[in-house]
Amino acid sequence: MAYFPEVPQIEYEGPHSKNPFAFRWYNPNEVVEGKTMRDHFRFSVVYWHTFRGTGADPFGSPTMLRPWDDGSPTLDNARKRVEVAFEFFQKLGVPYYAFHDRDVAPEGASLAETNRFLDEVVKVLKEHQEKTGIKLLWGTANLFSNPRFIHGAATSCNAEVFAYAAAQVKKALEVTLELGGQNYVFWGGREGYQNLYNTDMKRELDHLGQFFHMAVNYAKSIGFKGTFLIEPKPKEPTKHQYDSDAAACINFLRSYDLIDYFKLNLETNHATLAGHSMMHEMEYSAAQGCLGSIDANTGDELLGWDTDQFPTNYYLTAQIMLVLLKYGGLAPGGVNFDAKVRRESIEPSDLFHAHIGGMDTFARGLKIAAAIRADGRLKNMLDERYSSWNSGLGQEIERGKHDFVSLEKLMLEKGDAAPNKSGRQELLENIVNQFI
Ligand code: XLS
Ligand code: NI
Ligand code: NI
DSSP: OOSOTTOOOOEEOOTTOOOTTEESSOOTTOEETTEEHHHHHOOEEEHIIIIIOOOOBTTBOOOOOOTTOOOOOOHHHHHHHHHHHHHHHHHHTOSEEEEEHHHHSOOOSSHHHHHHHHHHHHHHHHHHHHHHOOEEEEEEOOOSSSGGGTTOSTTOSOHHHHHHHHHHHHHHHHHHHHTTOSEEEEEOTTOEESOGGGOOHHHHHHHHHHHHHHHHHHHHHHTOOSEEEEEOOSSSSSSEESSOSHHHHHHHHHHTTOTTTEEEEEEHHHHHHTTOOHHHHHHHHHHTTOEEEEEOOBOOTTOOSOOOBOOOOHHHHHHHHHHHHHHTOOTTSOEEEOOOOOTTOOSHHHHHHHHHHHHHHHHHHHHHHHHHHHHOHHHHHHHHHTGGGSSHHHHHHHTTOOOHHHHHHHHHHHOSOOOOOOOOHHHHHHHHHTTO
16 A cells, blocks of 8 residues: 555655655765765654644644544554555655654553553554564653643652653553664653742652653663663743753753763754754763764744754754764664654655655765865864863873962963964854855
8 A cells, every 4th residue: 555656765866866756965875984874874754743743733723634544543543654654764765763652552541551552553563663674763652742741740740640651651661672662762741840939849850860760770670771862952841841951961860870871862953942053962962971862853043942844954964963973973873853844734745855855964964074074174173273282281281280289380480371373263164164
Protein backbone atom coordinates (compact mmCIF):
# COMPACT_ATOMS: atom_id res chain seq x y z
CA MET A 1 0.00 0.00 0.00
CA ALA A 2 1.49 3.33 -0.99
CA TYR A 3 0.45 6.20 1.20
CA PHE A 4 2.60 8.68 -0.72
CA PRO A 5 1.93 7.59 -4.32
CA GLU A 6 3.13 10.90 -5.75
CA VAL A 7 6.52 10.62 -4.05
CA PRO A 8 9.37 8.48 -5.43
CA GLN A 9 12.36 7.18 -3.47
CA ILE A 10 14.38 10.30 -2.65
CA GLU A 11 17.87 10.10 -4.16
CA TYR A 12 20.88 12.38 -4.33
CA GLU A 13 20.96 14.24 -7.65
CA GLY A 14 23.46 17.01 -6.92
CA PRO A 15 23.24 20.79 -6.48
CA HIS A 16 21.87 21.51 -9.96
CA SER A 17 18.91 19.17 -9.83
CA LYS A 18 15.52 20.82 -10.18
CA ASN A 19 13.66 17.72 -9.05
CA PRO A 20 11.76 18.72 -5.88
CA PHE A 21 11.91 15.10 -4.69
CA ALA A 22 15.70 14.79 -4.72
CA PHE A 23 18.60 15.74 -2.48
CA ARG A 24 20.90 18.44 -3.71
CA TRP A 25 23.47 18.12 -0.92
CA TYR A 26 22.68 15.11 1.24
CA ASN A 27 24.54 12.22 -0.32
CA PRO A 28 24.47 9.48 2.31
CA ASN A 29 27.54 7.63 1.04
CA GLU A 30 29.71 10.68 0.45
CA VAL A 31 32.68 10.76 2.81
CA VAL A 32 33.54 14.02 4.59
CA GLU A 33 36.44 14.12 7.03
CA GLY A 34 36.66 10.34 6.99
CA LYS A 35 33.00 9.61 7.68
CA THR A 36 29.94 9.17 5.48
CA MET A 37 27.21 11.77 5.64
CA ARG A 38 24.88 9.04 6.88
CA ASP A 39 27.12 8.55 9.92
CA HIS A 40 27.76 12.24 10.52
CA PHE A 41 24.10 13.04 10.87
CA ARG A 42 22.24 9.89 11.91
CA PHE A 43 19.08 11.69 10.77
CA SER A 44 15.87 10.94 12.59
CA VAL A 45 12.20 11.78 11.92
CA VAL A 46 9.85 12.50 14.82
CA TYR A 47 6.53 10.76 15.14
CA TRP A 48 4.78 13.60 16.94
CA HIS A 49 5.02 16.48 14.49
CA THR A 50 5.17 14.41 11.33
CA PHE A 51 2.45 11.84 12.03
CA ARG A 52 0.40 13.43 14.82
CA GLY A 53 0.68 17.12 13.99
CA THR A 54 -2.70 18.43 12.88
CA GLY A 55 -1.94 22.06 12.07
CA ALA A 56 -4.24 23.27 14.86
CA ASP A 57 -3.08 26.49 16.52
CA PRO A 58 -4.61 28.70 19.25
CA PHE A 59 -6.64 30.47 16.59
CA GLY A 60 -7.90 27.65 14.46
CA SER A 61 -8.72 24.03 13.81
CA PRO A 62 -6.64 21.27 12.25
CA THR A 63 -5.67 21.84 8.63
CA MET A 64 -3.53 18.87 7.62
CA LEU A 65 -4.75 16.48 4.94
CA ARG A 66 -3.81 13.01 6.09
CA PRO A 67 -6.02 10.66 4.10
CA TRP A 68 -4.82 7.57 5.98
CA ASP A 69 -5.79 8.92 9.41
CA ASP A 70 -9.46 8.64 10.43
CA GLY A 71 -8.82 10.76 13.52
CA SER A 72 -10.03 8.04 15.88
CA PRO A 73 -8.09 7.07 19.01
CA THR A 74 -8.24 3.41 17.98
CA LEU A 75 -5.59 0.74 17.74
CA ASP A 76 -6.40 0.19 14.09
CA ASN A 77 -5.71 3.80 13.29
CA ALA A 78 -2.49 3.65 15.31
CA ARG A 79 -1.34 0.50 13.51
CA LYS A 80 -2.03 2.04 10.13
CA ARG A 81 0.02 5.09 11.08
CA VAL A 82 3.01 2.80 11.63
CA GLU A 83 2.74 1.65 8.00
CA VAL A 84 2.58 5.25 6.86
CA ALA A 85 5.52 6.26 9.04
CA PHE A 86 7.78 3.49 7.81
CA GLU A 87 6.92 4.16 4.18
CA PHE A 88 7.89 7.76 4.85
CA PHE A 89 11.19 6.87 6.60
CA GLN A 90 12.11 4.48 3.81
CA LYS A 91 11.33 6.82 0.94
CA LEU A 92 13.23 9.61 2.64
CA GLY A 93 16.14 7.30 3.45
CA VAL A 94 16.54 8.17 7.14
CA PRO A 95 18.11 5.60 9.43
CA TYR A 96 16.24 6.62 12.64
CA TYR A 97 12.99 7.82 14.16
CA ALA A 98 11.87 8.98 17.62
CA PHE A 99 8.57 8.95 19.50
CA HIS A 100 6.68 9.65 22.72
CA ASP A 101 4.68 6.74 24.09
CA ARG A 102 1.43 8.60 23.42
CA ASP A 103 2.32 9.45 19.82
CA VAL A 104 2.29 5.84 18.74
CA ALA A 105 -0.60 4.39 20.75
CA PRO A 106 -3.87 5.72 22.19
CA GLU A 107 -4.59 6.06 25.89
CA GLY A 108 -7.03 3.59 27.41
CA ALA A 109 -9.45 3.91 30.33
CA SER A 110 -6.78 2.89 32.85
CA LEU A 111 -2.99 2.73 32.99
CA ALA A 112 -3.15 -1.03 32.50
CA GLU A 113 -5.22 -0.67 29.34
CA THR A 114 -2.98 2.12 28.05
CA ASN A 115 0.05 -0.13 28.55
CA ARG A 116 -1.69 -2.94 26.68
CA PHE A 117 -2.41 -0.63 23.75
CA LEU A 118 1.21 0.47 23.72
CA ASP A 119 2.41 -3.14 23.66
CA GLU A 120 0.14 -3.84 20.69
CA VAL A 121 1.60 -1.00 18.64
CA VAL A 122 5.16 -1.73 19.75
CA LYS A 123 4.79 -5.18 18.20
CA VAL A 124 3.98 -3.55 14.89
CA LEU A 125 6.81 -1.03 15.24
CA LYS A 126 9.24 -3.84 15.93
CA GLU A 127 8.13 -5.80 12.86
CA HIS A 128 8.62 -2.73 10.71
CA GLN A 129 12.02 -1.97 12.22
CA GLU A 130 13.14 -5.52 11.49
CA LYS A 131 11.77 -5.46 7.96
CA THR A 132 13.33 -2.11 7.03
CA GLY A 133 16.45 -1.83 9.21
CA ILE A 134 15.22 1.57 10.45
CA LYS A 135 16.10 2.07 14.11
CA LEU A 136 14.82 3.97 17.11
CA LEU A 137 17.08 6.93 17.98
CA TRP A 138 15.23 7.59 21.19
CA GLY A 139 12.06 6.99 23.09
CA THR A 140 10.37 9.25 25.61
CA ALA A 141 7.20 9.55 27.67
CA ASN A 142 4.65 12.28 27.12
CA LEU A 143 4.24 13.69 30.63
CA PHE A 144 2.56 16.93 29.60
CA SER A 145 -0.51 16.48 27.36
CA ASN A 146 -2.92 14.69 29.68
CA PRO A 147 -4.69 17.06 32.15
CA ARG A 148 -3.35 15.01 35.08
CA PHE A 149 -0.03 16.76 34.42
CA ILE A 150 -1.29 20.33 34.77
CA HIS A 151 1.04 20.95 37.72
CA GLY A 152 3.92 18.97 36.25
CA ALA A 153 4.87 15.30 36.46
CA ALA A 154 7.97 14.59 38.59
CA THR A 155 7.61 18.11 40.02
CA SER A 156 3.86 17.97 40.59
CA CYS A 157 2.47 19.05 43.95
CA ASN A 158 0.33 15.90 43.69
CA ALA A 159 2.32 12.87 44.89
CA GLU A 160 0.13 10.44 42.98
CA VAL A 161 0.90 12.25 39.76
CA PHE A 162 4.60 11.70 40.52
CA ALA A 163 3.79 8.01 40.96
CA TYR A 164 1.83 7.90 37.69
CA ALA A 165 4.69 9.59 35.85
CA ALA A 166 7.13 7.05 37.32
CA ALA A 167 4.94 4.21 36.09
CA GLN A 168 4.73 5.79 32.68
CA VAL A 169 8.49 6.27 32.36
CA LYS A 170 9.09 2.72 33.58
CA LYS A 171 6.94 1.43 30.74
CA ALA A 172 8.48 3.84 28.21
CA LEU A 173 11.94 2.58 29.18
CA GLU A 174 10.85 -1.03 28.70
CA VAL A 175 9.43 -0.21 25.30
CA THR A 176 12.53 1.74 24.28
CA LEU A 177 14.67 -1.23 25.30
CA GLU A 178 12.40 -3.65 23.43
CA LEU A 179 12.83 -1.57 20.26
CA GLY A 180 16.58 -1.21 20.64
CA GLY A 181 16.37 2.55 21.26
CA GLN A 182 19.83 4.11 21.50
CA ASN A 183 18.87 6.93 23.87
CA TYR A 184 16.07 7.94 26.20
CA VAL A 185 15.00 11.60 26.38
CA PHE A 186 13.51 13.71 29.13
CA TRP A 187 12.18 16.98 27.85
CA GLY A 188 10.84 18.96 30.81
CA GLY A 189 7.21 19.11 29.68
CA ARG A 190 5.48 20.94 32.52
CA GLU A 191 8.36 20.64 35.00
CA GLY A 192 8.58 24.29 35.94
CA TYR A 193 6.26 26.88 37.40
CA GLN A 194 3.75 29.56 36.48
CA ASN A 195 3.79 31.29 39.84
CA LEU A 196 6.35 31.27 42.66
CA TYR A 197 3.72 32.06 45.32
CA ASN A 198 2.33 28.54 45.01
CA THR A 199 5.61 26.78 44.25
CA ASP A 200 8.02 25.04 46.65
CA MET A 201 10.92 25.14 44.24
CA LYS A 202 13.42 23.33 46.46
CA ARG A 203 11.02 20.45 47.03
CA GLU A 204 10.14 20.20 43.35
CA LEU A 205 13.80 20.11 42.30
CA ASP A 206 14.55 17.45 44.92
CA HIS A 207 11.69 15.38 43.53
CA LEU A 208 13.00 15.77 40.00
CA GLY A 209 16.42 14.58 41.15
CA GLN A 210 14.85 11.57 42.85
CA PHE A 211 12.80 10.79 39.76
CA PHE A 212 15.87 10.73 37.54
CA HIS A 213 17.69 8.45 39.99
CA MET A 214 14.73 6.08 39.86
CA ALA A 215 14.96 6.10 36.06
CA VAL A 216 18.70 5.39 36.14
CA ASN A 217 18.25 2.55 38.62
CA TYR A 218 15.39 0.99 36.73
CA ALA A 219 17.28 1.22 33.42
CA LYS A 220 20.18 -0.59 35.04
CA SER A 221 17.89 -3.30 36.42
CA ILE A 222 16.43 -4.11 32.98
CA GLY A 223 19.71 -3.79 31.08
CA PHE A 224 18.93 -0.61 29.16
CA LYS A 225 22.32 0.76 28.12
CA GLY A 226 21.22 3.75 26.03
CA THR A 227 22.18 7.29 26.94
CA PHE A 228 19.81 9.38 29.04
CA LEU A 229 19.32 12.85 27.64
CA ILE A 230 17.79 15.97 29.14
CA GLU A 231 16.44 18.52 26.69
CA PRO A 232 16.87 22.13 27.86
CA LYS A 233 14.12 24.66 27.18
CA PRO A 234 13.56 27.90 29.12
CA LYS A 235 9.81 28.43 28.79
CA GLU A 236 6.71 27.02 27.12
CA PRO A 237 4.48 25.60 28.38
CA THR A 238 5.46 26.92 31.82
CA LYS A 239 6.80 30.41 32.17
CA HIS A 240 9.96 28.99 33.70
CA GLN A 241 11.07 25.48 32.83
CA TYR A 242 13.54 24.08 35.36
CA ASP A 243 15.74 22.72 32.55
CA SER A 244 16.09 26.26 31.24
CA ASP A 245 19.35 25.98 29.30
CA ALA A 246 22.43 23.78 28.98
CA ALA A 247 24.22 25.43 31.90
CA ALA A 248 21.19 25.09 34.20
CA CYS A 249 20.75 21.43 33.26
CA ILE A 250 24.40 20.63 33.87
CA ASN A 251 24.30 22.40 37.20
CA PHE A 252 21.22 20.37 38.15
CA LEU A 253 22.86 17.12 37.07
CA ARG A 254 25.97 17.87 39.14
CA SER A 255 23.99 18.96 42.21
CA TYR A 256 21.94 15.77 42.22
CA ASP A 257 24.81 13.37 41.41
CA LEU A 258 23.41 12.52 38.00
CA ILE A 259 26.19 13.87 35.80
CA ASP A 260 27.61 10.41 35.05
CA TYR A 261 24.33 9.15 33.62
CA PHE A 262 23.00 12.01 31.51
CA LYS A 263 23.91 14.10 28.51
CA LEU A 264 21.93 16.81 26.78
CA ASN A 265 19.64 16.84 23.78
CA LEU A 266 19.95 20.39 22.46
CA GLU A 267 17.26 22.01 20.33
CA THR A 268 17.86 25.10 18.22
CA ASN A 269 14.54 26.79 18.90
CA HIS A 270 14.98 26.21 22.64
CA ALA A 271 18.41 27.82 22.54
CA THR A 272 16.83 30.84 20.83
CA LEU A 273 14.11 31.06 23.48
CA ALA A 274 16.84 30.97 26.14
CA GLY A 275 18.58 33.91 24.48
CA HIS A 276 21.50 31.78 23.29
CA SER A 277 22.70 30.65 19.92
CA MET A 278 22.65 26.92 19.17
CA MET A 279 26.41 27.15 18.72
CA HIS A 280 26.71 28.48 22.26
CA GLU A 281 24.59 25.68 23.72
CA MET A 282 26.61 23.10 21.81
CA GLU A 283 30.01 24.53 22.71
CA TYR A 284 29.07 24.81 26.37
CA SER A 285 27.69 21.27 26.54
CA ALA A 286 30.59 19.77 24.63
CA ALA A 287 33.10 21.58 26.84
CA GLN A 288 31.41 19.94 29.84
CA GLY A 289 31.36 16.50 28.20
CA CYS A 290 27.56 16.63 27.95
CA LEU A 291 26.81 16.93 24.23
CA GLY A 292 24.46 14.04 23.50
CA SER A 293 22.12 14.67 20.58
CA ILE A 294 20.34 17.48 18.79
CA ASP A 295 16.76 18.31 17.91
CA ALA A 296 17.10 20.05 14.59
CA ASN A 297 14.72 22.89 13.92
CA THR A 298 14.64 26.66 14.00
CA GLY A 299 12.43 29.46 15.27
CA ASP A 300 11.14 32.44 13.39
CA GLU A 301 12.92 35.74 13.96
CA LEU A 302 9.61 37.55 14.28
CA LEU A 303 7.72 35.09 16.46
CA GLY A 304 8.63 34.47 20.06
CA TRP A 305 7.41 30.85 20.14
CA ASP A 306 8.80 27.40 19.75
CA THR A 307 7.60 27.31 16.13
CA ASP A 308 9.76 24.28 15.34
CA GLN A 309 10.32 25.10 11.70
CA PHE A 310 12.64 23.07 9.53
CA PRO A 311 16.15 24.54 9.32
CA THR A 312 16.95 26.31 6.05
CA ASN A 313 19.80 28.56 7.12
CA TYR A 314 23.35 27.63 6.09
CA TYR A 315 24.96 29.77 8.77
CA LEU A 316 23.06 27.84 11.42
CA THR A 317 23.96 24.39 10.12
CA ALA A 318 27.56 25.38 9.33
CA GLN A 319 27.97 26.54 12.94
CA ILE A 320 26.41 23.34 14.27
CA MET A 321 28.66 21.23 12.07
CA LEU A 322 31.77 23.21 13.04
CA VAL A 323 31.13 22.22 16.65
CA LEU A 324 30.29 18.61 15.79
CA LEU A 325 33.40 18.16 13.65
CA LYS A 326 35.52 19.67 16.38
CA TYR A 327 34.17 17.33 19.04
CA GLY A 328 33.97 14.19 16.91
CA GLY A 329 30.22 13.86 16.31
CA LEU A 330 27.09 12.84 18.15
CA ALA A 331 26.79 9.05 18.16
CA PRO A 332 24.86 7.42 19.78
CA GLY A 333 22.88 10.66 19.45
CA GLY A 334 21.75 12.00 16.10
CA VAL A 335 20.19 14.89 14.23
CA ASN A 336 16.52 14.54 15.02
CA PHE A 337 14.05 16.70 13.09
CA ASP A 338 11.88 17.94 15.94
CA ALA A 339 10.23 20.18 13.37
CA LYS A 340 6.85 20.62 11.82
CA VAL A 341 5.51 21.81 8.51
CA ARG A 342 3.70 25.11 8.84
CA ARG A 343 -0.06 25.18 9.16
CA GLU A 344 -0.56 26.13 5.54
CA SER A 345 1.57 23.27 4.15
CA ILE A 346 -1.27 20.83 4.28
CA GLU A 347 -0.45 18.08 1.79
CA PRO A 348 1.42 14.85 2.62
CA SER A 349 4.12 15.66 0.06
CA ASP A 350 4.99 18.81 2.08
CA LEU A 351 6.36 16.47 4.75
CA PHE A 352 8.92 15.34 2.18
CA HIS A 353 9.82 18.84 1.01
CA ALA A 354 10.37 19.88 4.62
CA HIS A 355 12.67 16.98 5.48
CA ILE A 356 14.54 17.10 2.17
CA GLY A 357 15.24 20.79 2.82
CA GLY A 358 16.37 20.14 6.40
CA MET A 359 18.67 17.29 5.38
CA ASP A 360 20.15 19.28 2.50
CA THR A 361 20.69 22.29 4.76
CA PHE A 362 22.64 20.11 7.18
CA ALA A 363 24.62 18.45 4.40
CA ARG A 364 25.55 21.82 2.95
CA GLY A 365 26.44 23.01 6.47
CA LEU A 366 28.73 20.02 6.84
CA LYS A 367 30.52 20.79 3.59
CA ILE A 368 30.90 24.44 4.55
CA ALA A 369 32.26 23.52 7.97
CA ALA A 370 34.67 20.98 6.49
CA ALA A 371 35.89 23.55 3.95
CA ILE A 372 36.44 26.13 6.68
CA ARG A 373 38.45 23.57 8.63
CA ALA A 374 40.49 22.51 5.60
CA ASP A 375 41.28 26.13 4.81
CA GLY A 376 42.70 26.50 8.30
CA ARG A 377 42.62 30.30 8.60
CA LEU A 378 39.99 30.32 11.32
CA LYS A 379 41.84 27.75 13.36
CA ASN A 380 45.18 29.51 12.90
CA MET A 381 43.70 32.79 14.09
CA LEU A 382 42.19 31.07 17.11
CA ASP A 383 45.50 29.38 17.97
CA GLU A 384 47.36 32.63 17.53
CA ARG A 385 44.85 34.43 19.80
CA TYR A 386 45.73 32.17 22.71
CA SER A 387 49.43 31.82 21.97
CA SER A 388 50.42 33.63 25.17
CA TRP A 389 49.26 30.51 27.01
CA ASN A 390 51.54 28.15 25.11
CA SER A 391 54.84 29.06 26.73
CA GLY A 392 56.38 31.21 29.45
CA LEU A 393 53.97 32.73 31.95
CA GLY A 394 50.74 31.36 30.40
CA GLN A 395 52.09 27.84 30.38
CA GLU A 396 53.27 28.18 33.98
CA ILE A 397 49.84 29.39 35.11
CA GLU A 398 48.05 26.56 33.31
CA ARG A 399 50.40 24.10 34.96
CA GLY A 400 49.51 25.44 38.38
CA LYS A 401 52.91 26.97 39.12
CA HIS A 402 51.57 30.35 40.23
CA ASP A 403 49.43 31.98 42.88
CA PHE A 404 48.24 35.54 43.61
CA VAL A 405 51.49 36.36 45.42
CA SER A 406 53.79 35.30 42.59
CA LEU A 407 51.58 36.97 39.97
CA GLU A 408 51.47 40.23 41.92
CA LYS A 409 55.26 40.16 42.24
CA LEU A 410 55.62 39.69 38.51
CA MET A 411 53.22 42.50 37.60
CA LEU A 412 54.78 44.86 40.16
CA GLU A 413 58.10 44.25 38.43
CA LYS A 414 56.68 44.66 34.90
CA GLY A 415 54.37 47.56 35.75
CA ASP A 416 51.66 46.57 33.21
CA ALA A 417 50.48 43.67 31.06
CA ALA A 418 51.65 43.26 27.46
CA PRO A 419 49.49 45.18 24.94
CA ASN A 420 46.42 43.43 23.47
CA LYS A 421 45.92 42.48 19.84
CA SER A 422 42.79 42.92 17.73
CA GLY A 423 39.94 40.41 18.04
CA ARG A 424 39.50 40.70 14.25
CA GLN A 425 35.82 39.82 14.31
CA GLU A 426 34.95 41.38 10.95
CA LEU A 427 37.85 39.62 9.28
CA LEU A 428 36.71 36.30 10.75
CA GLU A 429 33.16 36.90 9.52
CA ASN A 430 34.50 37.73 6.06
CA ILE A 431 36.43 34.48 6.00
CA VAL A 432 33.36 32.46 6.99
CA ASN A 433 31.29 34.24 4.31
CA GLN A 434 33.75 33.05 1.69
CA PHE A 435 32.52 29.51 2.30
CA ILE A 436 28.76 30.05 2.58
C1 XLS B 1 9.16 20.46 23.03
C2 XLS B 1 10.20 19.47 22.86
C3 XLS B 1 9.68 18.06 22.64
C4 XLS B 1 10.76 17.07 22.94
C5 XLS B 1 10.27 15.68 23.15
O1 XLS B 1 9.38 21.67 22.92
O2 XLS B 1 11.07 19.87 21.85
O3 XLS B 1 9.18 17.92 21.36
O4 XLS B 1 11.73 17.04 21.96
O5 XLS B 1 9.48 15.58 24.29
NI1 NI C 1 12.61 18.66 21.10
NI1 NI D 1 10.76 22.10 21.14
